[in-house]
Amino acid sequence: MYDNYHRDINYLRVSITDRCNLRCRYCIPKEGLSLLGHDDILRYEEILRVVRVAVGLGVAKVRVTGGEPLVRRGVIPFMTALKLLPGIEDLSLTTNGVLLERYAADLRAAGVCRLNISLDSLNREKYHYITRGGSLADALRGIDAVFARGFAPIKINVVAMKGFNDDEILDFARLTLERPFQVRFIELMPVGHTGRDNIGKYLACEEIRGEIARNHPLLPVPGARDRMDGPARIYRIDGGVGEIGFIAAMSNHFCHRCNRLRLTADGHLRSCLFSDAEIDLKDPLRSGCSDDRIASLIREAIAKKPRKHKIRPEGNYLGECGKNMSAIGG
Numbered sequence: 001m002y003d004n005y006h007r008d009i010n011y012l013r014v015s016i017t018d019r020c021n022l023r024c025r026y027c028i029p030k031e032g033l034s035l036l037g038h039d040d041i042l043r044y045e046e047i048l049r050v051v052r053v054a055v056g057l058g059v060a061k062v063r064v065t066g067g068e069p070l071v072r073r074g075v076i077p078f079m080t081a082l083k084l085l086p087g088i089e090d091l092s093l094t095t096n097g098v099l100l101e102r103y104a105a106d107l108r109a110a111g112v113c114r115l116n117i118s119l120d121s122l123n124r125e126k127y128h129y130i131t132r133g134g135s136l137a138d139a140l141r142g143i144d145a146v147f148a149r150g151f152a153p154i155k156i157n158v159v160a161m162k163g164f165n166d167d168e169i170l171d172f173a174r175l176t177l178e179r180p181f182q183v184r185f186i187e188l189m190p191v192g193h194t195g196r197d198n199i200g201k202y203l204a205c206e207e208i209r210g211e212i213a214r215n216h217p218l219l220p221v222p223g224a225r226d227r228m229d230g231p232a233r234i235y236r237i238d239g240g241v242g243e244i245g246f247i248a249a250m251s252n253h254f255c256h257r258c259n260r261l262r263l264t265a266d267g268h269l270r271s272c273l274f275s276d277a278e279i280d281l282k283d284p285l286r287s288g289c290s291d292d293r294i295a296s297l298i299r300e301a302i303a304k305k306p307r308k309h310k311i312r313p314e315g316n317y318l319g320e321c322g323k324n325m326s327a328i329g330g
């Protein structure tokens with residue numbers, strides 16, 4: 001499925017819940033969130049139907065996210081059913097890792113082995129602070145559990161924040177010396193109300209890369225982009241077993257290569273993370289629409305995908321992106 005700018009839209013991100021067991025300061029605004037009601041969330045069978053139709057239109061890559069996907073009841077049977085849908089070449093999950101120790105075996109049995117795990121600090125107090133109460137030990141046990149069970153690739157997502165974890169850049173980078181993780185530094189994005197809450201904390205990937213390169217020989221990984229690594233620029237420290245990725249969504253946006261469509265937890269198609277222009281699928285689904293109708297709504301969303309986002313690193317951009325990340329599905 002090509003959009004108006006010749007981008008092949010083959011990647012669907014599915015948020016299965018807006019609920020989370022953490023309250024990350026850059027994701028959930030300080031005043032909290034009003035959560036969706038049970039009936040506002042797409043049922044699993046509705047999501048599976050949308051994914052099946054999307055696969056028929058050319059989607060080959062699906063990522064399940066949230067909120068925290070592992071807090072939704074029934075997530076394992078759902079992942080199992082997704083994995084069995086013909087045509088999905090790449091199924092992955094984004095999680096904060098806190099429940100991974102409990103779910104590692106079940107996820108593996110469901111056939112899911114590609115994981116992105118969010119981890120913004122290696123320091124117990126700082127982790128507790130940024131997640132508003134989370135336990136670093138739980139997240140680390142989760143990472144150990146999936147590593148021990150042979151999940152691969154394991155990508156560790158670090159949202160880089162000035163004055164918060166800029167002093168941990170080398171610690172994160174050095175994780176890749178001994179473990180085959182891909183540590184990915186993500187630029188802070190002013191999504192929803194959190195943009196206003198986090199002014200002054202943006203840190204460009206180039207600064208992070210520079211700091212690592214001043215301390216370690218950093219080599220670009222050739223051909224990494226062809227391996228479904230998405231927008232990350234991939235490097236490795238000479239001699240290391242893992243990789244380091246940089247996701248410069250703000251300073252060096254990759255809209256010209258964006259192949260994504262999002263399905264929000266409340267059943268809307270969102271063709272750009274930063275644009276609130278969404279297409280409702282929930283009402284049509286619940287009023288008995290045909291698969292053809294779903295397909296035409298998916299095509300409509302793709303046709304409306306903007307050429308590029310206009311978001312700048314700092315400030316309050318609620319005019320363009322008023323939904324918070326936890327509701328969209330990062």
Ligand code: SAM
Pocket residue numbers: 020026027065066067068069094095096116117118157159186187188189190191194325326329330
């Ligand atoms: N709960 C899961 C997790 O923690 O990974 C999945 C949902 S979370 C919204 C998905 C990703 O979005 C995480 O890697 C998180 O760090 C990222 N994210 C959320 N808000 C962000 C922001 N304002 N800027 C950059 N990344 C953000």
